[in-house]
Amino acid sequence: xxxxxxxxxxxxxxxxxxxxxxxxxxxxxxxxxxxxxxxxxxxxxxxxxxxxxxxxxxxxxxxxxxxxxxxxxxxxxxxxxxxxxxxxxxxxxxxxxxxxxxxxxxxxxxxxxxxxxxxxxxxxxxxxxxxxxxxxxxxxxxxxxxxxxxxxxxxxxxxxxxxxxxxxxxxxxxxxxxxxxxxxxxxxxxxxxxxxxxxxxxxxxxxxxxxxxxxxxxxxxxxxxxxxxxxxxxxxxxxxxxxxxxxxxxxxxxxxxxxxxxxxxxxxxxxxxxxxxxxxxxxxxxxxxxxxxxxxxxxxxxxxxxxxxxxxxxxxxxxxxxxxxxxxxxxxxxxxxxxxxxxxxxxxxxxxxxxxxxxxxxxxxxxxxxxxxxxxxxxxxxxxxxxxxxxxxxxxxxxxxxxxxxxxxxxxxxxxxxxxxxxxxxxxxxxxxxxxxxxxxxxxxxxxxxxxxxxxxxxxxxxxxxxxxxxxxxxxxxxxxxxxxxxxxxxxxxxxxxxxxxxxxxxxxxxxxxxxxxxxxxxxxxxxxxxxxxxxxxxxxxxxxxxxxxxxxxxxxxxxxxxxxxxxxxxxxxxxxxxxxxxxxxxxxxxxxxxxxxxxxxxxxxxxxxxxxxxxxxxxxxxxxxxxxxxxxxxxxxxxxxxxxxxxxxxxxxxxxxxxxxxxxxxxxxxxxxxxxxxxxxxxxxxxxxxxxxxxxxxxxxxxxxxxxxxxxxxxxxxxxxxxxxxxxxxxxxxxxxxxxxxxxxxxxxxxxxxxxxxxxxxxx
Numbered sequence: 001x002x003x004x005x006x007x008x009x010x011x012x013x014x015x016x017x018x019x020x021x022x023x024x025x026x027x028x029x030x031x032x033x034x035x036x037x038x039x040x041x042x043x044x045x046x047x048x049x050x051x052x053x054x055x056x057x058x059x060x061x062x063x064x065x066x067x068x069x070x071x072x073x074x075x076x077x078x079x080x081x082x083x084x085x086x087x088x089x090x091x092x093x094x095x096x097x098x099x100x101x102x103x104x105x106x107x108x109x110x111x112x113x114x115x116x117x118x119x120x121x122x123x124x125x126x127x128x129x130x131x132x133x134x135x136x137x138x139x140x141x142x143x144x145x146x147x148x149x150x151x152x153x154x155x156x157x158x159x160x161x162x163x164x165x166x167x168x169x170x171x172x173x174x175x176x177x178x179x180x181x182x183x184x185x186x187x188x189x190x191x192x193x194x195x196x197x198x199x200x201x202x203x204x205x206x207x208x209x210x211x212x213x214x215x216x217x218x219x220x221x222x223x224x225x226x227x228x229x230x231x232x233x234x235x236x237x238x239x240x241x242x243x244x245x246x247x248x249x250x251x252x253x254x255x256x257x258x259x260x261x262x263x264x265x266x267x268x269x270x271x272x273x274x275x276x277x278x279x280x281x282x283x284x285x286x287x288x289x290x291x292x293x294x295x296x297x298x299x300x301x302x303x304x305x306x307x308x309x310x311x312x313x314x315x316x317x318x319x320x321x322x323x324x325x326x327x328x329x330x331x332x333x334x335x336x337x338x339x340x341x342x343x344x345x346x347x348x349x350x351x352x353x354x355x356x357x358x359x360x361x362x363x364x365x366x367x368x369x370x371x372x373x374x375x376x377x378x379x380x381x382x383x384x385x386x387x388x389x390x391x392x393x394x395x396x397x398x399x400x401x402x403x404x405x406x407x408x409x410x411x412x413x414x415x416x417x418x419x420x421x422x423x424x425x426x427x428x429x430x431x432x433x434x435x436x437x438x439x440x441x442x443x444x445x446x447x448x449x450x451x452x453x454x455x456x457x458x459x460x461x462x463x464x465x466x467x468x469x470x471x472x473x474x475x476x477x478x479x480x481x482x483x484x485x486x487x488x489x490x491x492x493x494x495x496x497x498x499x500x501x502x503x504x505x506x507x508x509x510x511x512x513x514x515x516x517x518x519x520x521x522x523x524x525x526x527x528x529x530x531x532x533x534x535x536x537x538x539x540x541x542x543x544x545x546x547x548x549x550x551x552x553x554x555x556x557x558x559x560x561x562x563x564x565x566x567x568x569x570x571x572x573x574x575x576x577x578x579x580x581x582x583x584x585x586x587x588x589x590x591x592x593x594x595x596x597x598x599x600x601x602x603x604x605x606x607x608x609x610x611x612x613x614x615x616x617x618x619x620x621x622x623x624x625x626x627x628x629x630x631x632x633x634x635x636x637x638x639x640x641x642x643x644x645x646x647x648x649x650x651x652x653x654x655x656x657x658x659x660x661x662x663x664x665x666x667x668x669x670x671x672x673x674x675x676x677x678x679x680x681x682x683x684x685x686x687x688x689x690x691x692x693x694x695x696x697x698x699x700x701x702x703x704x705x706x707x708x709x710x711x712x713x714x715x716x717x718x719x720x721x722x723x724x725x726x727x728x729x730x731x732x733x734x735x736x737x738x739x740x741x742x743x744x745x746x747x748x749x750x751x752x753x754x755x756x757x758x759x760x761x762x763x764x765x
Contacts, residue, residue, distance in 0.1 A: 043336065044074075044335050044336030044337055045246035045247050045334060045335045045336055046076040046077060046244055046245050046246050046247070047073060047074055047075055047076050047077070047245065047246070047247045047248075047249065047331075047335060048075075048076065048077035048078070048079065048237075048240035048241075048243065048245030048247070048248050048249070049065070049068070049075050049077070049078050049079075049088070049091075049248075049249050049250070049251075050078075050079050050080065050084075050235060050236060050237045050240050050248055050249070050250040050251070050285075050289070051078070051079070051080035051081075051083075051084030051085075051087055051088045051250075051251055052080070052081060052082075052084050052230075052234050052235045052250070052251060052252040052253055052254065053080075053081040053082025053083055053084050053085075053209075053210070053228065053229065053230040053234045054082065054083055054084070054252075054253035054254060054297070054302060055082070055083055055210075055212070055301065055302020055303060055304075056083070056109075056300065056301070056302055056303060056304040056305045056309060056310070056313070057083070057253040057254075057295075057297040057300055057301070057302060057304065057313060058082065058083025058084055058086070058087060058253055059083070059087075059104060059309075059310050059313040059314055059317070060251070060253050060295040060297060060313045060314065060316055060317030060320070061080075061083070061084060061087045061088075061251055061253070061317060062087060062097055062100045062101050062104065062314050062317060063097075063295075063313070063314040063315060063316065063317020063318035063319070063320070063321065064251045064293060064295070064317045064318070064320065064321045065087075065091065065096075065097035065100070065317075066097040066098070066101070066314075066317075066318055066321075067318055067321030067322055067325070067328070068097075068249065068321065068328065069096065069097050071325070071328045071329060071332075072332070072337075072340075072341050072342040072343065073249070073328060073331065073332070073335075074335070074337070074341075074343045075091075075180060076180065076181070076245070077180065077181050077182075077240050077243050077244070077245050078091055078092045078180055078181070078182045078183075079182070079183045079184065079185075079236045079237070079239045079240045079243070080184050080185075080209070080236070081184060081185045081209055081228075081229040081230050081233060081234050081235065081236055082209055082210040082212075082228050082229060082230050082234070083210060083253075084184075084251075085184035085185070085205070085206050085209035085210060085229070086161075086206050086209075086210060087100060088182060088184065089165075089182055089184060089202055089205070089206045090103075090164060090165075091180065092174070092178045092179065092180040092181070092182035093165060093167070093168050093178055093179060093180075093202070094179055095164075101314060103164070104310055104314075105307060105310060105311075107160070109305035109306075110305070110738070111156060112156050112157060112160055112305075113152065113156070113157065113303075113305060114152060114156060114738075115136070115137075115152055115153050115154070115155050115156065116130060116136070116156070117130055117398060117401070117402065123528040123529060123530065123533070124528060124529070124530075124531065124532070124533040124572055124574055125528050125533065126402060126528075127574070127579065128579075129435070129451075130579075131579035131580065131763060132435075132437050132449065132763050132764075132765050133435040133436060133437040133449065133451065133763075134436065134437050134438065134738065134739050134740065134762070134763070135434075135435065135436040135437070136433065136434070136435050137433070137434050138405075138407050138430035138432070138433045138434075139430065139431055139432050139433075139434065140407060140428040140429065140430055140431050141431040141432075151214065151215055151216075152215060152216050152217070153216075153217045153408070154207060154211070154216045154217055155401075155408055155409075157207060157210075157216075158203065158204075158207050158410060159394065159397060159410065161202075161203035161206055161207055162203050162393070162410060162411065162412065163390040163393070163394075164203075165202050165203045166356060166358070166390070166413060167413075167415070168202050169201065169202070169203060169412045169413050169414065170201070170412070170414040170415065171199070171200055171201055172199060172200070172201070172202060173198070173199045174197065174198050174199055174200075174202070174205075175198055175199075175243070178202075181243060182202075183196055183197060183198050183236070183239050183240075183243060184196075184197050184205055184206060184209045184229065184236075185197070185209055185229030185230075185232065185233045185234075185236050185239070186205070186208040186209045186211070186219070186226040186227065186228070186229045187226065187227050187228060187229055187230075187231040187232045188224045188225060188226055189213075189218065189225050189226075189227055190223070190224065190225050191224075192232075193232075194229070194232035194233050195208075195224060195226060195229075196236070196239055197209070200221075201412075204219060204221070207219055208221070208226040208227075208229075209228065209229045210228060211226065211227045211228055212227070212228045212302070213227045213228060213231070231280070232280055232281075233280060233281050233285075234252075234254075234280070234282065235250060235252055235281070235282055235285050235286070236285070237250055237285035237286070237288055237289050238281065238284065238285055238288065241288055247290045247291075247331060247334060247335060248288060248289045248290050248291075249289075249290065249291045249293075249328075249331070250285075250286070250289040250291070250292045250293070251292075251293050251294075251295065251317070252292070252293075252294050252295070253294075253295045253297050253313075254294075254297075290331065290334075291324060291327055291328065291331060293320050293321060293324055294320070295313075295316050295317050295320045296316055296320065297313065297316065300312070300313060306700050307700060308699075308700060356389060356390075357387045357388070357389045358387060358388055358389070358413055358419065358420045359386060359387055359418065359419030359420065360385060360386055360387055360388050360419055360420060360421075360422055361416045361417055361418075361419040361420065361421055362416075362421055362422070363377075363382050363421075363422045363424065364421060364422065364423045364424070365424050365426075366423060366424065366425040366426065367425060367426045367427070368400075368404075368406075368424065368426045371459045371460075372400075372404045372406075372426070375403065375404060375460075375461065376396065376399065376400070376404075376424070379399065379403075380392070380395070380396060380399075388411075388413070388420070388422055393411045393413075393422075396409075396411055396424060397409040397410060397411055397424075400424070400426055403461055403483050404426070404429075404461060405429055405430045405433070405453075405455035405461070405463075406426040406427055406428070406429055406430065407427040407428045407429070407430050408426070408427035408428075409424070409425070409426050409427070410424075410425050411423065411424050411425070412425070429455070429457065430455060431454075431455075432452050432453065432454050433452070433453035433455075434451070434452055435449075435450070435451035435452070435453075436448070436449070436450055436451075437449040437450075437740075437762070437763055437765060438739075438762055439740065439760070439761060439762030439763060439764065439765065440759075440760075440761040440762060441758065441759060441760045441761070442757075442758060442759045443502075443678075443679070443758070444471055444472045444473065445471070445472065446471060447469065447470065447471030447472070447473075447765070448469070448470045448471065449467065449468070449469050449470075449765045450467070450468045450469075450470070451465065451466065451467045451468070452465075452466050453465050453466075454466070460482060460483065461482075461483035462480070462481070462482050462483065463480075463481045463483065464478070464479070464480055464481075465477075465478070465479040465480075465481065466478050466479075467479075469765065472500050473497065473498070473499055473500060473501075473667070474497070474498035475495065475496070475497050475498075476495070476496045477493065477494070477495040477496075478493065478494050478495075479491060479492070479493040480492045480493070481526075488525065488526055488527050489526045489527075489528050490523065490524050490525075490526055491521075491522075491523040491526050491535075491537075492520075492521070492522050492523075493520070493521050493523075494518075494519070494520045494521075495517075495518075495519040495520075495521075496516070496517070496518055496519075497516065497517040497519070498516050499513075499514065499515055499516070499517065499667075499668065500512070500514050501513050501514075501667050501668060501680060502679065502680070503680055503681070503682065504660070504679040504680060504681050504752075505681065505682075506681075506751065506752055506753070507677075507679075507751070507752025507753060507754035507756075509679075513545070513547075513559075514545075514546040514547055515543055515544060515545040515546055515559075515654075516543075516544040516546065517541065517542070517543055517544075517654070518540075518541070518542040518544075519539065519540070519541050519542075520539070520540045521537060521538070521539040521540075521568075522537050522538050522539075523535045523536065523537035524536070524537055525537065531573055531574055531575045532572070532573050533570070533571070533572040533573075534569075534570070534571055534572075535568070535569070535570040536568070536569045536570075537567075537568060538565065538566070538567060538568070539565070539566045539568055539593075540563065540564070540565055540566075541563065541564045541566070541654065542561070542562070542563040542564075543561060543562055543563075543564075543652075543653075543654045544561045545559045545560070545561060559653055560605070562597070562603075562652065562654075563597070564595050564596065564597060564602075564652065564654075564655075565595075565596050565597070565598070565599050566593045566594060566595040566596065566617075566620075567593065567594045568591065568592070568593045568594075569591065569592050569593075570589075570590070570591045571588075571589070571590045571591070572588070572589045572590075573586065573587070573588040573589075574586075574587045574588075575587075576628065580734075580736070580740075580741050580763075581695060581697070581703055581734075581736060581741075582628045582636070582638070583628055583630045583636050583695075584628050584629075584630055584636075585627075585628055586625075586626070586627050586628075587624075587625070587626045587627075588623075588624070588625045588626075589622075589623060589624050589625075589664075590622070590623040591620070591621075591622050591623070592619070592620065592621055593618075593619075593620040594617050594618070594619055594620075595617050595618040595619075595620060595648075595652070595655060596617040596618075597614075598614075600617070601614040601615060601616060601617055602614065602615055602616065602617045602618060602648065602650050602652075603650070604649070604650055605650075615648070615649045615650055616648060616649070617648060618646060618647070618648040618650065618651060618652070618655060619646070619647040619648060620644070620645075620646055620655060621644070621645045621646075621647070622642075622643065622644040622645070622670070623642065623643065624640060624641070624642030624643075624664065624672075625640065625641055625642070626638055626639070626640035627639060627640075634696060634697040634698075635694070635695070635696050635697075636694070636695040636696075636697075637692065637693070637694055637695075638692070638693040638694075638695060639690070639691070639692050639693075640690070640691045640692075640693070641688070641689070641690050641691075642664075642672060642688070642689055642691070643672075643686075643687055643688030643689060644657050644670065644672060644687055645685070645686050645687075645688075645717060646685040646686070647685075647717075651685055655670065656670075656682055656685075657670065657672075657682065657683045657684065657685060657687050657713075658670060658671045658672070658680050658681065658682055658683065659671065659672050659673070659674040659677060659680070659681055659683050659687065659689075659711070660673070660674060660677040660678060660679050660680045660681050661673055661677075661678065661679070661680060662745065662758065662760065662764070663764050666680075666764070667680050668680070672687070672689070674689060674709055674711060674726070674728055674749065674751075675691060675707040675708055675709035675728040675729055675730045675747060675749070676709070676727075676728025676729050676730055676747040676748050676749030676751075676752070676756070677728055677747070677749050677751060677752055677756070678745075678747060678756035678757075678758050679756070681751075681752075683713040684713040684714050684715050685714075685715055685716075686712075686713065686714045686715065686716060686717045686719075686720055687711065687712070687713045688711065688712055688720060689709055689710065689711035689712070689726075690709065690710055690711075691707060691708070691709040691710075692707070692708055692709075693705060693706065693707040694706040694707075701735055701736040701737070702733070702734075702735055702736075703733070703734045703735075703736065703741075703743075704731070704732070704733055705731070705732040705733075705734065706729075706730075706731050707729065707730050707731075707732070707747075708727075708728070708729045709726075709727070709728050709729070710725055710726065710727050711725070711726040711727075711728075712725060712726070713726070726749065726750065726751045727749065727750050728747060728748065728749030728750070728751065729747065729748060729749075730745050730746060730747030730748070731745070731746055731747075732744065732745040732746070734760075739761075739762055739763075740761070740762040740763035740764075741760065741762070741763070742760070742761050742762070743759075743760060744757065744758065744759045744760070745757070745758040745759075745760070
């Protein structure tokens, strides 16, 4: 009996010891996973993936993650810095490698990494302004701009992160509230301390981690001013170990060490400062890494966000991981799983968060005036809106910046009950918005366009817009616009132009005309919507002719100083996807003007300029209509019809029909383009034309354009097809840059019987 009791006691002690050992193992490893085909849970080691910073080069992380998924490696912890924090943070909330690959390819990174407004969310006039200026910035006087400190404030990045992190935009514990525990690193430039994010707002943490000094504005949280975590810990394997990782798989994407010859500019110096600091803690962290992969990123930089670069970097990441395939498979034994193991749940593909609708429980406004709250509520009918998606969120923040003049704006979705609480948060109100544009062509040489928008702090938003054009043609414009809660924007404007125009006759320079034009316009009806613009109002014009030099072979009538009153209605519709190189959409413009001297009739003058009486006013009808049809992904056909018809016994010189140049209104307001004619020529009162343009995109930003046109002119509409048809053609090459189109055009027409060559650098204005 005694022996039996001893044996039972021994068995119990062994069982207890085994239970304790298993319990300690579970506590240490922190997870259990079913092996393939197994019916019993077995403890395994916890695996962490560590992703380094590197800007666009960090796209290679996606390729490595693809291979780890293919190998069936479980990922229990993710840590990262800079771009590694973005890829890692999104992976931690449910984006698998394939969904990350798709996501980065569909983004317009030339927009995302700037502070430009999303053209698709703006009114037509705002879109035109965006496609004219190359520099835009807002200034707030009297208050510190807490979002300053970098060339790029990063508003588009922050907005993208908010959209991608739908469901995880509130303050969270990154260890317990995310599908995969996550941490990322930033640097506090006040204390020079490393700041490790284990909690907070995920989108804000990722934005802070990638704030490259001087390039992107820092993120301020409390008394911390946070920039790129690479300055202190670019490869945070130590954080992964602190989070309980037993096995660490790490990826770095840093290029070869730079030499003195590589230091050629400000950005290269900043990049080198970051790269040097990225070596902080690197050797210590590599020493605790079980499998380290270094992706070859030679030939690419932190700013290589083109589609071709992303494709190559992701592929290089896959290739590097495949070179370590045997080591990856061997890790399975150390992890505690066999070669056939596949994670039971490989974090599934996230839903299409860009179109996913969320039920709204309520709207909260932060740092906004009551007037601004009422404006947004009435404009977007928020009191009736029961759902929100990414598109509506962008429209709200764009309106906060464009209509209400806030420096920054963001929206957050916080889970509440069976829906979300929408928080609309604004920064400081802008005191002014500054714009600058520049261009060069071989006709006018250099020109500069400067603009300043001054918002007035009134209950109904009111904006004063002042524009100055410097060059051969001088222009100064002041505009006063009321932004009521509806879409109409009553506008009062005054424009002064000092024109110096060369006029050609059948391709030969005929004369030069110099005149000043003053123009005042009141638009009580002004609807400026997404694709649609309607203006109805009254305009006053005054022409002061300074001198005319040349033969004057074209009869313009007596050039005497005159003023005119005109009633005008303008309609514009534009759904094109790109202002300069559209691939789909429609552009339509139409205008009717009734021009008089005294609000009713028009003066008739004799050859000496003496008044001979009154006649009915001039009726001016003009329109253009263009459509785009794309075949494949690179070739686009764009048919267009346009014209201008003048009806009346008198046509003042300032309203005569002119053609030539590349764009509508290139030299003077009523000028119409015509393929093959580079300079401005006068034509008869009735003019109609048809044009077909073929647009071929080569690579990412190269465009070859072939344009042919046919036109008819006549003194009377019924005689339009009694005269010789004008035919012209041209071929052009353009390169799309952040400063506007850069390229050259070669053309010929049977009207001029001359070839012409034109070089353009920058946006047209």
